Each structure stands twice: as C-alpha cells, then as structure tokens.
Amino acid sequence: MAITSANQLELLQTAEAVAREKLIDPGLVVEAMEESLARAAKSRYGAEMDIRVSIDRKTGKATFTRVRTVVEDDAVENYQAEMTVAQAKQYMEDPAVGDTFVEEVPPVELGRIAAQSAKQVILQKVREAERDRQYEEFKDRAGSIINAQVKREEYGNVIVDVGAGEAILRRNEKIGREAYRPGDRIRCYIKEVRREPRGPQIFLSRTAPEFMAELFKMEVPEIYEGIIEIKAVARDPGSRAKIAVVSYDNSIDPVGACVGMRGSRVQAVVNELQGEKIDIIPWNENIPTFLVNALQPAEVSKVVLDEEAGKIEVVVPEEQLSLAIGRRGQNVRLASQLTGLDIDIMTEEEESKRRQAEFESRTNLFMETLDLDEFFAQLLVAEGFTNLEEVAYVDVDELLVIDGVDEGTAEELQARARDYLEAQNKRALEHAIELGAQESLINYEGLTPQMVEALAEDGVLTLEDFATCADWELAGGWTTVKGERIKDDGVLEKFDVSLEEAQDMIMNARVMLGWVDPAELVGEGDEGEEEEA
Secondary structure (H helix, E strand, C coil): CECCCCCHHHHHHHHHHHHHHHCCCHHHHHHHHHHHHHHHHHHHHCCCCCEEEEECCCCCCEEEEEEEEECCHHHCCCCCCEECHHHHCCCCCCCCCCCEEEEECCCCECCHHHHHHHHHHHHHHHHHHHHHHHHHHHHCCCCCEEEEEEEEEECCEEEEECCCCEEEECHHHCCCCCCCCCCCEEEEEEEEEECCCCCCEEEEECCCHHHHHHHHHHHCHHHHCCCEEEEEEEEECCCEEEEEEEECCCCCCHHHHHHCHHHHHHHHHHHHCCCCEEEEEECCCCHHHHHHHHCCCCCCCEEEEECCCCEEEEEECHHHHHHHHCHHHHHHHHHHHHHCCEEEEEEHHHHHHHHHHHHHHHHHHHHHHHCCCHHHHHHHHHCCCCCHHHHHHCCHHHHHCCCCCCHHHHHHHHHHHHHHHHHHHHHHHHHHHHHCCCHHHHCCCCCCHHHHHHHHHCCCCCHHHHHCCCHHHHHCEEEEECCEEEEECCCCHHHCCCHHHHHHHHHHHHHHCCCCCHHHHHHHHHHHHHHHC
16 A cells, blocks of 8 residues: 555544544654554665655645765765765765755555555554653652552452553551452552563552542641641551651640541541551650650550660550550550660669669679679769779869768779779770781770770671771661561670761771771861751
8 A cells, every 4th residue: 555545644543543442642643654554664765765754734744755964084984874975076066074855755555565564654653652650640640649449350450440541559558457349439549650671560559658648638727728738647457556746736636637527537437547546646846745745555654765875765654655656566666766766665663673683783793893892882873873994094083072081092992993994995906906007007096995895706807807887787776677676786886986087987987097088077077067057
C-alpha cells in the first residue's frame, strides 16, 4: 500500500483515536508514525540514508525527504548522508560545513513486513508515552491518599486500578489479614513511585504511619489548615496506634479537635483502619513529659533521661507495670517509636534495688582501691563521688565538706587515688605494647593508656588505623531496624567518649597524617556559621 493512495486524513484520525484511548498527546502519536514511516523508507532506499518523514498536522499528508549534511573533505564517513563542500556546490549556493541539503523523495510502498514493522514502532512509542504520562501524573502524588478499585490478587499482593494505570498493595502493606475481592473500593497511601523499564511502579500502603496522619488530615480541618500539627505517629497496624499532636492556637485543644464531637472524627479513622485503637496524645517539647503522656494510660512515678545515649528510664508503681508495658510489649514499643528513644521500664522496687547495688559497688570500689573502712567509703558515695578520677582530681574544698575530713585527710585520699590510677595506667600501657600498639597511637593527645589498651584489643594499633575508624565505632550509637532501636557498642564507649569527641579525635588524626587539609575544615566551619547566621 502506498502512503499516497491512502486517505491522508486517516493518519490524523488514527493518531487522535489512539491518543484519546491512551490519554496522551496526539502529537506524540504522529511523531511515532513519522519515525515508523522513516524506518520503512530506509529499508527501501538504504539504511545508510538519512530519510525523514513529516506528516502535516492539518491535512495528514506525509512528505518523505532525504537529508545530507555538509562536512570537511576528510571527514566524510557516510557518502549517502554526507557530502563535501565541493559536492554541495552542485545543489547549494555558497555551502558551508554544517549546512544540510534536503530533497524530497518519492513515498514508499508499505509491504506487509514494512507495515508490521511500522505498527510495532508506533505501539512501542505509544507505550513509552503512556508510561511517561503515568509517571508524571503520579510522581508528585507520592505521600497522598488515593481511592482505588481492586482488580485482582497475585500471591497475596493486591493489584488495583488507579484510573490511569495499575498500582500494587503488597501483602506486608495490608492491615492484618485484610482480604479483597475484585471490584472492591479501597483507600491507600501512595508510598513510592518508581520509574522502571516496564513502566512506572506505584507502591501503596495501608500500614504506613503516614497513612493514618493523612486520614486525620482529611477528617480534622484544623490539621489541614495548619492550626494543629501531627508531630509523630506510631502504629501496630490493625491493633493499636499512638499519635502526638500539638496546637498552635491556645484556644483549641488538639486532642479534643482530633477526637471530634462524640468521637466522630477519630471513629471515622478507626473504621478505615479496621478497628485500630488510637491513642491521641498531646505533644510536649519536654521529652520526659512527652514520654509520660505517651505511656498513657499507665501512671509514671519518675523519668530519668540519658539524651546522649538516646535512652530513657521510666519508673512505675508495681501495679502499673503490666499496663505500662502493654500486651506483648505493645504500649512501651509504640511509646518508644513515638519518642524515638529506647525505653527501659522498671518498678519502684527494682529501681531501689538497682540504686542500692550501685551504692554498694561504689562503696566497695573506694574500700578496695583507697584502703578505706566501709563507713568512710559510704560517705564518699553519699557525697556524689562515683569513681577514682573524681576523688583524685577534684578541688580539695569539695572533699573538706565531708564530715570528719580535714585538709591532711583530703590530701592523703587524693594521693592514694592518684597512685592507684598511675599503677593502672602503667599496666594498661604495658599490655597495649604487648598487643602491638605503636608509638604514634600511644602518644596521640586525648587517648588515655586505658583507651589505647582498648583500641589495641580491638586491633587498632597505629594512628593510621585510628584515623580510618568511624565515629560510632569509637563512641557507639543506635541503629533503627524495622522500627526497633539496636545498640551499636563502641570501643571507647565505656570511657564516656561522646560522638562529637570521637569525630574531633578522628579528624585531628587525619589532619596530623596529612589526609585532610586543615584549611578545608576551617572553611566548612565558616560556612556552617554563615548558614546559622
């Protein structure tokens, strides 16, 4: 079939029909047709020729042209698509390198094979355009809720129709044992949109904490308007959840607004989440206060916060322990997710026993190392002394406040503590050297003999080894895996080395070794100050 013998408007009609069906720009379909016809023409005239096809957007007339580019005399590689300046003078006036000569060629006959090939090219281009349109439509909708219709289920995963394509709700993103039938309408959270060769992949979720937050935003106008903010959400999907809210208008109670008249607002969210019980908690900047709220309905006696370790100890009455922990640890787990802290719950009796054990341990330390009787050692502990370093290097006046301690006694206590520490340092240094610790590490400022010993036991023997360490390898830290905080032990953690101190020591070692330019560090610090300003 020759393109000229066909109804030329049929091309445009076909393009518009395909574009309407696939919801894409008709121009993209026409471009696909032009490319397919050009390929067919190349198979007729020769693959080395630069054949191009232009379809008039109004009449549908297809024009076939051959394009040749003017190049340098010694740069001609394809004689069918290129020509020299001298050759170009036969067709053009005053040709220059880079000019193109376009001439119209007769349209081709589309045989069966060529027509099939052209059809494949058009279908491929249309599919690509359709995928691009779907991706562009959904990429900005990630993080929002969508209403979808169930199409089918594959290996526990639910495939849903989202209007312009399909999305997937994985089985681990469903609440509990939710089951759907084809045609069911469901509400989901668009968790991620990825561009892949087979088309955009839209991943949905009903278990994500953000899903609950978005549902509250839909039900509570104050949240949508920004008067109330959701600060944190923790969920045990299908069972229980905690959500922390704060109001920026003193006249509006954030908890009451989220609950609604007779619980209407929160009940709408509960119904959507298959009966998931929701605790709405007032957020507070003070972490201990916020934690007390998060552990409701349990009553808390005392909270001890260790911000550096990201850990918090909560003391509750004996009768409140099971309530604070919750069924299978659910209550404390959700409170931990909500606050981002590792929570250790103990009863008042357990805390008393622990404090007593600490008191006895410190008392025995001072008795054994300073050769003191029990009463005198207990006096030191009662005054707040916890280790030998505090006794050895504290200001003498702080020892004189202890009953029965005069200046001579205080000096004797400090002398004994220093002698013991020096002996410990000597033993630690000798052991480190036996393990292979080098002078570069031993003499590095900021490392005590005990620290050098601990590093040597961990295989860090030189300053180069030390400089390759990560800060958390020295100071320790916390890693969140599947919503649970896991402790990473640090080599120097027992010496109370903070993450910032570890960073400084490692960076200074790298500067000493010439790995890092000190000027760059100064520049980075200045930039940080400018940003803060």
